Amino acid sequence: MEQKQKSEFTKQLILNESFKLFYKNGFKTTSVDKIMKTTNLTKGAFYHHYKSKKELGLEVISSKIQQRVYEGMITPLYQDGNALTILKVTFSERLKSFSTHEKQHGCPMNNFINEIADEEEAYQLALKRIVEEWKAALIYLLERGKKDHVINTTISSNAVAVYLISSFEGIRGVRKLYNDDSVLDDYILGLSLYLNQLKP
Amino acid sequence: MEQKQKSEFTKQLILNESFKLFYKNGFKTTSVDKIMKTTNLTKGAFYHHYKSKKELGLEVISSKIQQRVYEGMITPLYQDGNALTILKVTFSERLKSFSTHEKQHGCPMNNFINEIADEEEAYQLALKRIVEEWKAALIYLLERGKKDHVINTTISSNAVAVYLISSFEGIRGVRKLYNDDSVLDDYILGLSLYLNQLKP
DNA sequence: CATAAAACATACTAACTAGTATTTTTTATC
DNA sequence: GATAAAAAATACTAGTTAGTATGTTTTATG
Incomplete structure (x- = not known):
């Protein structure tokens, strides 16, 4: 070769x-x-x-993990259509699409965050970069939804974005404790309740 | 001695x-x-x-960690008063009360969940027990709120409980990526928006 | 095809890991 | 105060860890 x-x-x-x-x-x-x-x-x-295991870790984050989050959670947010529907579908469909392996082991990014984000600033920054891009995509979609009159203009897009990300990463961890998907169904119900609140 | x-x-x-x-x-x-x-x-x-490090780990979970969650997030839910107010105060005050150390290192339970819940069933069960008690307390409070006509009777207490726990554990992780509290303020805003949805 | 450099292999270090076997010290009981 | 048992110390094992030093093999280039 x-x-x-x-x-x-x-x-x-x-x-x-x-x-x-x-x-x-x-x-x-x-x-x-x-x-x-x-x-x-x-x-x-x-x-x-x-040059070191740390360098490998950083590259796994900035390539493999970033790719995963982009494909699953960020790119779908930039498609055309009703903002609220896109949010609902992206979050719930992503959860439903996970394999048993992915349900058992949670979110790779969240695992990294909870295992090593508080140990080295370099890891913290690499992971933060991904979350910030996710947040930016959510804010973009929410603002577009406001312009399109499908989302209440008085709500804080920033706050909603943070809350959505938090709950999604949280449920990926919580699911590890269970051996069935009922907790995911509960989450999706709780989520749709939240999204309904965003209507004008 | x-x-x-x-x-x-x-x-x-x-x-x-x-x-x-x-x-x-x-x-x-x-x-x-x-x-x-x-x-x-x-x-x-x-x-x-x-007898082993594993035994110690299990005891740390079932005593130290359980204690922490009880004192901070479960016991407050059983007090008298407006259910919605209790929820708002418990979640936001808890977040605001954390020390720098606690903000930096996230939730001890969530750290355990993400580090070892998918490795050994014993850890999984010990952690699940705590989450289930937290969930039960939330459901109790929500049901009481329904009876007291401060919470919409059509919502699923179960789903709301799961969503609240997820978002709280999620934000504890996300906060690790930042060096300031603005992301916590965003979370609290996003949370209050959610809780308002629960009104009848 | 000789030479150099890149790609990879082998063999090592020094520190750390959970756990064990054995001995010493402390406390309780007669 | 003798005896036993609990509490703790000491010394060890066999395996693992990230990283290094020094080889050998493969590929590129003149």
């Missing part, structure tokens, strides 16, 4: 496998050895491509 | 110090050695009182 391609392939391989392991077993308790075992490569390869 | 008292004192000392360390640095990355260093005791003492 060509050198540049080979290098890129290996970096991506490490990134993908480490994301999976971080998600399943946590960041701090997933060792570089374990990661490299799943890639069928060795430690030498790892430290050739990444 | 009397033997029984001494034993109890040591157990509590280990419990208290380990709770602090788990809260600050996480469960999995806090070693028994580190805990015993802060107690000025040795490993021999630890394994005399606890």
Whole structure:
């Protein structure tokens, strides 16, 4: 294989496998050895491509995790249509679409936030960047909804955005405690009640 | 000191110090050695009182963490008065009362949930027990509010309880990403908007 | 095809991990 | 004060950790 391609392939391989392991077993308790075992490569390869485990962690956040949140929760907010409907559908459909694995292990971003955001400023900033973009997308949609007269103009888009993000990340954690989806159904009901309040 | 008292004192000392360390640095990355260093005791003492680190973890959850949630979020719900006011005050005052340390490190229960609930069923159950009691208290208060004609009888108490818990646990995580309280103020605004929806 | 550099492998370090086995110290009871 | 039991200390194991130093193999370029 060509050198540049080979290098890129290996970096991506490490990134993908480490994301999976971080998600399943946590960041701090997933060792570089374990990661490299799943890639069928060795430690030498790892430290050739990444200068430290911390650097890998930051790259997992800024690429893999950001991608996930974008695709699942941000991009859908920029589509055309009734703002309120988009909100309802995006949040509830996302929850319903999760696999058993994803229900069991919660939100990768939320896991990172709760495990290491308070340990290193670099992690904090990388994660904050994603949340801020999510928040911005929500505020954009809410403001558009106000212009389109489907959302009450007196409500604070900022406050609603923060509340929506909080509840979504929260339920991903709470779901870990249960072995069935009833708690997700309860959440969706509670959410739709909230969204109805936003009407003019 | 009397033997029984001494034993109890040591157990509590280990419990208290380990709770602090788990809260600050996480469960999995806090070693028994580190805990015993802060107690000025040795490993021999630890394994005399606890059969494993897992047993300690479970006891931290079922005593220290449960206590915290009870005092801060459950007991206040059983007081007399307007149900809606009690909800508003309990949730927002609790958030405002947190120290810098508590804002930085989030909710101890939520940290445990996101770090280890998906690893061992025993942890899952211990944590679920607390959440269920919190949920039950919320449902009790909401139902009382309905009887007192301050809460809309058509809403699902169950759904509202789940949504409130989710958003509260969520914001404790999100706050970790910020270095100021504006995101908490946003949350409180978003929450009050939600609670207003509950009126008849 | 020689040379250099990039990609990866091997072998190591020093510190840390949960847990155990054994001994010493403290307290209770006769 | 002798004896037993509980409380705690000491010393250890076997495994794991992030990271390094130094090799070998693969690819690119003259």
